[in-house]
Structure formats: structure tokens, C-alpha cells
Amino acid sequence: MSLRLDSRIVLNNGVKMPVLGLGTAGAEGKRCVAAVREALRIGYRLIDTASAYGNEKDVGTAVRGSGISREDLFVTSKVRNGDQGYESTLRACGESLRRLRMDYLDLYLIHWPVPGKRLQTWRAMVELLESGKARAIGVSNFMADHLEGLARESAIVPAVNQIELSPFLRQGEAVAYCRRHGVQVEAYSPLTRGRRLKDPTIGALAEKLGRSPAQVLIRWSLQNAFVAIPKSVVAERIRENADVFNFELPAEAVKTLDGLDQDLHFDWDPTDVP
């Protein structure tokens, strides 16, 4: 069945997650509220925030004014590095919920695999899951080794691993691990933070397909079965980034894009985090 903006994938605990969402890193205040409102208006239902982004209050404001019922939304937040640890994670989740003015998160993630802390943090995440404060829990920036370490200590498999992904950074090992263990991969910075939108290979494909470079990159994520969360605060781009369900990248184009892999990170590379 072909994907649509309202398509949802089923996570390993049965919770359904939209396949495309709005990223909000770097968006704050009125711009954030307006971007989230516009996204919700045109049919986005997944909003990705984090305590580290300083915009949970704005996301909450936008959601409340949207007229969309809470059950139809999917809100993700993350515990920041400084809050990792057992008690502090429980507290941090409560604070995120208070800023968002929500009773629960749809997905709560460990933002980064902080050494020496992440196992205690995970214990708190499991408690948040059990108490209903989070409908699903997961991790972010976890590579295969980090996931292995977690699996040795806990029987609860993360529902999602949110990692940086684009044709320039295919993260083969982490993605393969997630696929083998039923962890949904979510692609952050799917547009390379805007830094490779002028790449000639992407440009040529976009032109051939009559699409924009951003749309080609988002389709690449979706066709790899990654949930994608492109960020924009520009209404026209928010619409453009969601207008990706009426075309497909031919197999040949996916192959060409896959050939661009060069381990190119625009965010911190967590590979060597012990």
C-alpha cells in the first residue's frame, strides 16, 4: 500500500507512529508556534521537540490552538544530557510535560548515549513507559554498540532510534542492528540541514523527476522505511516537504542516492562514544 501523510507504522509495542513529522530544532517563540500550527493545519501529526531545543512551551501552545485532539497527535520529546540519570530523568520528563502542558508524550527519547549514565536513564524511561507518561520510549544517536549494551541490561527494546541519516550518511551498521531487533529508525537532519540541497546528483534527480531536492531526500528516507522529520519554519517549505506522497523514486534513483554515502555528519558523530 502506498504511503500517505496520515500513514502510521506500528512500533514494537503496538503504538502507531506517523511516517513523516516536523522537526523543530532551532525554532523558538512565535516562529515555532506558527510553523507547528501550519504543519498541523496541512496534516502533519508528528512533532519532534526536545528539552534541549527550548521550545516545548511553543509546541504546546501551537498544539493547543490547533483544534486537533490529543489522541490524533504524536509528540516526541527527549531527555537532555545534563538531566540523564534515574531520578533526574523522571524529573525531566515531568518538566517537559509541564512545559508542553500535556499529560503524556507519545515518544520519549534518550537524546544522546551519555557514558556512565544511559543505563540508569533507561531504567527511568521504562518506569515512565509503565506509568503511562510515555506511550513509547526510545533512544537517539545510539550506534549498534550502544544498543547492544542496553540490550545486555534491559529486556525492554527501544521502540525507536532517532539518528542522523541521509544518502550521504547511511549508517549501515546501526540501521541493520535496528532492523534485526525491531527498533524503528527515525531520520533526523534528513535534508542534511540544507547543506547538500545543491548537490549536483540530487539536483539532476530532482529535475528529472520534476521535484525539489528536499522532496527527493525525504522520499529516500521514506523508501528506506525511516520515519523522517524535516525541519522548516517556512510555510511553503513545510508544505513542500509533506508533498512527497504522490511520486516514488525509481529503484535506479535509490541506487544512485545510496552511492553518495560518505559518512558525512552535520551533527556530532556518536560512533566513538564509549
Ligand SMILES: NC(=O)c1ccc[n+]([C@@H]2O[C@H](COP(=O)([O-])OP(=O)(O)OC[C@H]3O[C@@H](n4cnc5c(N)ncnc54)[C@H](OP(=O)(O)O)[C@@H]3O)[C@@H](O)[C@H]2O)c1
Ligand atoms: N536527536 C538528535 O540529536 C537530533 C539532532 C538534530 C536534529 N534532530 C531533529 O531532526 C529535525 C530535523 O533535522 P535538522 O533540523 O537538523 O535538519 P534538516 O531537517 O535536515 O534541515 C533543516 C534545514 O533545511 C532548511 N529547509 C527545510 N526545508 C527546506 C526546503 N524544502 N528547501 C530548502 N531548505 C529547506 C531549513 O530552513 P528553514 O527552517 O528556514 O526552512 C533548515 O535550515 C530537527 O529539527 C530535530 O527535531 C534531532
